[in-house]
Amino acid sequence: MDQQTQTELEAAAFRRLLEHLRENTDVQNIDLMNLAGFCRNCLSKWYLAAAEEKQIEMDYEQAREYVYGMPYSEWKDKYQTGPKQ
Secondary structure, eight states: OOHHHHHHHHHHHHHHHHHHHHHOTTSOHHHHHHHHSOOHHHHHHHHHHHHHHTTOOOOHHHHHHHHHSSOHHHHHHHHOOSSOO
């Protein structure tokens, strides 16, 4: 497999992961951390780090909005259960 195809497949898998997380808002970040060792915020940080490596201007809140599909404060108000972070 050539590098371009691999990158396209990885990007498609990442988009599908984000879609899955956006559809399953009942799964809390703490649940993800306990079971998988990462959460939506981790994905946001990794996305931001990748942007920084490419010298793309972005801040953490923009990265979180991309991962969550909406501003984090809105997601938190709508879907976060238990104590608010």
